[in-house]
Amino acid sequence: MMVDMTDTATAAAALAGVAGLLADRTRATVCLALMDGRAWTAAELAGAAGVARSTATEHLNLLVAGGLLIEVRQGRHRYVRLSDDAAELVERLSAAAPPGSPPPVRSLTTAHRQRALAAARTCYDHLAGTLGVAVTDAMTAxxxxxxDRGLSLTGDGEHWFTALVGAWPxxxxxxxxxxxxxWTERRPHLGGATGAALCAHAVEAGWVVRSRRSRAxxxxxxxxxxxREQLGLELPPAG
Amino acid sequence: MMVDMTDTATAAAALAGVAGLLADRTRATVCLALMDGRAWTAAELAGAAGVARSTATEHLNLLVAGGLLIEVRQGRHRYVRLSDDAAELVERLSAAAPPGSPPPVRSLTTAHRQRALAAARTCYDHLAGTLGVAVTDAMTAxxxxxxDRGLSLTGDGEHWFTALVGAWPxxxxxxxxxxxxxWTERRPHLGGATGAALCAHAVEAGWVVRSRRSRAxxxxxxxxxxxREQLGLELPPAG
DNA sequence: CCGACGGTTCGGCGCCGGCCGAACCGTCGC
DNA sequence: GCGACGGTTCGGCCGGCGCCGAACCGTCGG
Known part of the structure; x- marks a missing residue:
């Protein structure tokens, strides 16, 4: 009986602990934002939730420790994305919210596959998303x-780049x-000075247009x- | 965009609100206790959670308002049971608790069907659970x-009762x-003075034995x- | 009528958790 | 080397929430 008491006590503590991670407006906002399936930086999430960066850091620490978020450090950035378990939890809890009508809670069939904005975007200053990966793949092909020995341009690559962009970075x-x-494709894409120059060229040449309010x-x-001409890359029509 | 901001804000508030209901140790303990599928009184839950009755009242108010608990007032008792949605939520959240090994969280396939202790028990001072309902049904049959016009004993019923128990209440x-x-069978059973006397007789005659630590x-x-002899009632063998 | 009892309300207390700003660290790109 | 920038740490403030006990209400049963 003492054993049973202890067990249910720890079970209750565990339950309360998990629920507590989502029981805060700021953390809930963060998780909702991450429901788009992308990986966000700490500063982006701080902005989305309307709190200071230091506050966001603390919340992310809790969510990562609780296993709801998965983090990857890259350079001076801290990228964070929703774990699959967490995505399901958020969906179910949102669905259980009684207010009913007001928010038509976006239910994304297993959210981590949502690719709306993930199709093409910038990653700092170079191409990312499916577009970035597709370009990188096409260049490799x-x-x-x-x-070999890390990513690098081949001789052909150098010729192709200077012919296209004109100037060497x-x-x-x-x-x-x-x-x-x-972090939506989970595969590498081309960064560095060449990637940045290529992205700049794509914008200047009108290959892509930037969204005003996001990195899309x-x-x-x-x-x-x-x-198609440059890389033999066939992209599906606009979506 | 302002609309979108507002929507996600309310969605976040709703999410945090639901999660917050389970984010407290006492409320979590209550919900875990209710996972047995039975309806408990406020005082029982206060005891199970180790808090004062007044505290339990406040928690139950929150949980009922949030739709996680369903309450029914009966006389001076406040019975409360877990809603089906809540049972599923509790199960999923418990499963998502990272601690992993310590508590082998009791996963009950859709908990509200768990009948372990529900088979036979007392309700205040009369028979309840499947046994109470079965006896009531057999007496009706x-x-x-x-x-008619509310529940009452027939002439045959009065004879049967005095012959069995000996004394009239x-x-x-x-x-x-x-x-x-x-509240486990969701059907009526026999209460009142007759029900109490019948229960007392069942105990004295050795038909049933009380559990020391519960109403089972x-x-x-x-x-x-x-x-079988008295009512033609066939009960399944001991379980 | 009464006492017993389950439940509720209310005031008050203490703690914990979310927030910020300032200082600091590491990386980036020049 | 430098400045810019993303992220972290730390101290401190504040509000809210969970808790209790005492008083009170309604029902029950005699």
Whole structure:
């Protein structure tokens, strides 16, 4: 009986603990934002929730420790995404909210597959999302990128790049090419100075247009044509 | 965009609100106790959670208002049971608790069907649970109880009762028979002075034995035989 | 009528948790 | 080397929430 008491006590504590992670407006806002399936930085989430960066840090620590969020540090950024378990929990709890009508809680069939904004976006200053990965794959397939001993441009790649962009990226301490993990695709895409220059060229040449309110990009018809010509890359029509 | 902000804000508040209901140790203990599928009184839950009755009242108010608990007032008692939605939520949240090994969280396939202790028990001072309902049904089938104009004993019922128990219940203001809703069976069983006397007889005659730590009853072999003889009631063997 | 008892209300207390700003650290890109 | 920037740590403030006990209400049963 003493054993039973202890067990139910710890079970209650565990239950209250998990529920407590979502029992705060700020943390709930963070999890709801992450329901889009993407990985966000701490500062982005702080902005979305309307709190100071330091406050966001504390909340993220709790959510990560509780297993609801999965984090990956990349450079000076802390990326965080919703775990699959957490996504389901958030969905069920939202559905159980009695207020009923007011918020037509966005129910995403297993949220982590939601790709609305994930199709094409910028990652800092280079192409990311399905577009970024597709471009990187196409460059690899054409022998423009080499993955031996880390990512690098091949000779063909250097020729292709200068022919396309015109100028070589200025010599700085920033590496020319860098492999950057994409957190919706879970695969690497092209970063570094070359990636940044390529992205800038895509914008200037009208291949893509930036969204005013997010990192999302929209591929134009001209962009689709250019990518087909340059890289043999076939993108599906606008969606 | 302002609309969108507002929506996600209310959605976050709703999510945090539901989670907050389970984010307290006492409320979590209450819900875990209710996972046995039975309806408990406020005082029982206060005892189970180790808090004052007044505190339990406040928690029950919150849980009922949030739709997690369903309450029914009966006389001076406040019965409360877990809603089906809440049972599922509790189960999922418990499963998501990271501690992992310590508590082997009792996962009951859709908890509200759990009948472990529900088979036979007392309700205040009369028989309840499947046993109470079965006895009531058998008495009705034999013409001992009438449901016209409220529940009452028939002439045959009065004869049967005096022959069995020997003495008629003392004349008090307490009604002789009363229909009492059973919250595991969701059907009425026999209460009132007659029900109490019948229960007392069942205990004295050794038909059932009381549990020391709960309201549970165990039907003896002798009790099974007596019920078969008296009411033609066939109970399944001991479980 | 009465006493017993389950439940509720209310005032008050103490603690914990969310928030911020300031200082600090590490990485980035020049 | 430097400045810019994302993130973290720390101290401190504040509000809210969970708790209790005492008083009270309604029902029950004699």
């Amino acid at each position: 054409r022998g423009l990128l080499s993955w 200025p010599a700085t301490r920033r590496p020319l090419v860098r492999s950057c993990l994409d 990009l929209r591929v134009t018809d001209a962009g689709r044509a250019a990518l | 034999r013409g001992l109880l009438s449901w 003392p004349a008090t203001r307490r009604p002789l028979v009363r229909s009492c809703l059973d 009853l165990r039907v003896t072999d002798a009790g099974r035989a007596a019920l």
